[in-house]
Amino acid sequence: MSSTAGWTLGYVIAIVVVLVVVALVVPILLLARRIGTQAGDIDDSLAESVTNTAGLAGLRVTIEHAGVIVAGLRRGRERLGG
Secondary structure (H helix, E strand, O other), X not given: XXXXXXHHHHHHHHHHHHHHHXXXXXXXXXXXXXXXXXXXXXXXXXXXHHHHOHHHHHHHHHHHHHHHHHHHHHHHHHHOOO
């Protein structure tokens, strides 16, 4: 084997290794990009959910006030003989 044949074989092996690495890395990068896009969509949806459910924070106060109103109505009804 001449010295140029050895270099040629080395270059061919190096090119094959690089192609294999690229073939393995490209799908991983594409999947990572897709996951990143979906994560952004999920984050936007969660932010919208926070906005849409912000009113539920005052639900406990509303329930307490409704209880006071119902108790007052009950007392009024009893006083009126009903």
